[in-house]
Amino acid sequence: MTNKPIALQMYSLREESQKDFLGTLSKVAEMGYEGIEFAGYGELSAEELKRELDNLGLKAASSHVPLTTLEDETELAKIINYQHVIGSKNIVCPFLPPDRRSKEDYYNLIPILNRVGEQCFNEGINFSYHNHDFELIELENGKFPLELLLEETNPQWVQTEFDIYWLTKAGENPVEWINRYHNRTPLVHLKDMTTDGEQFFAELGTGGVDLDGVLKQASKSNVEWWVIEQDQSRRTPLESVKISLDYLKTKSLVND
Numbered sequence: 001m002t003n004k005p006i007a008l009q010m011y012s013l014r015e016e017s018q019k020d021f022l023g024t025l026s027k028v029a030e031m032g033y034e035g036i037e038f039a040g041y042g043e044l045s046a047e048e049l050k051r052e053l054d055n056l057g058l059k060a061a062s063s064h065v066p067l068t069t070l071e072d073e074t075e076l077a078k079i080i081n082y083q084h085v086i087g088s089k090n091i092v093c094p095f096l097p098p099d100r101r102s103k104e105d106y107y108n109l110i111p112i113l114n115r116v117g118e119q120c121f122n123e124g125i126n127f128s129y130h131n132h133d134f135e136l137i138e139l140e141n142g143k144f145p146l147e148l149l150l151e152e153t154n155p156q157w158v159q160t161e162f163d164i165y166w167l168t169k170a171g172e173n174p175v176e177w178i179n180r181y182h183n184r185t186p187l188v189h190l191k192d193m194t195t196d197g198e199q200f201f202a203e204l205g206t207g208g209v210d211l212d213g214v215l216k217q218a219s220k221s222n223v224e225w226w227v228i229e230q231d232q233s234r235r236t237p238l239e240s241v242k243i244s245l246d247y248l249k250t251k252s253l254v255n256d
Helices: 010-019 021-031 046-056 067-071 073-086 103-122 145-152 164-169 174-180 211-218 237-255
Strands: 006-009 035-038 059-064 090-093 126-130 159-163 187-190 225-228
Touching: 006 010, 006 059, 006 237, 010 021, 010 035, 010 237, 021 046, 021 237, 035 225, 046 059, 046 073, 059 073, 059 225, 067 073, 067 090, 067 103, 073 090, 073 103, 090 103, 103 126, 103 145, 126 187, 159 164, 159 174, 164 174, 164 187, 174 211, 187 211, 211 237, 225 237
Parallel strands: 006 035, 006 225, 035 059, 059 090, 090 126, 126 159, 159 187, 187 225
Antiparallel strands: none
């Protein structure tokens, strides 16, 4: 069920990366991660980063790129070229700013996502949208914004990176969403959530998210990478991402 490569979203280690980007990549490799989902490149050129990844035995799984950058055609072309050099096949729109979450904003976003997605598709790169819980607040027509964005965009051009923590926090079943869009899920963000009222971010296997269901559904879907992310932690971030990786590898040994 879990014989998919495992990447780490580097936002999990943002403070460590800011102090020592390459040293942090080395620690991630030592833990046993196979890939990286980037949220910035440590001011390295694509050639420099590719060389470091090769030295560490890591692959570039994906890159989170701010919407404002994606909207700029010149910047998007640069980002796509960067992916080609580092070997990444995935670009993700990670977040909508609070001032762009009205009904009109979501409708205006549809052609933007299509344009970005088409340009990526033509370059052999998947373009995905990453959700939080605010896209799961119903609009006046009873639809979720996340549904609207996926139904009104070209399924070849716009994929998904479902975040199972935020789906669960919004009261949704992540297994059902992955099944519903099973042909549009190259990336899945794996996170857990505490079972208390705080619903805090938890290391995989320590909370109440239906991880077994998600992992099982992946065998029927086109998931290419599991991406572990720990937005915040009560442990040190390095400890947290190691716990989650060890848990996922244990599930792989048991179920594959």
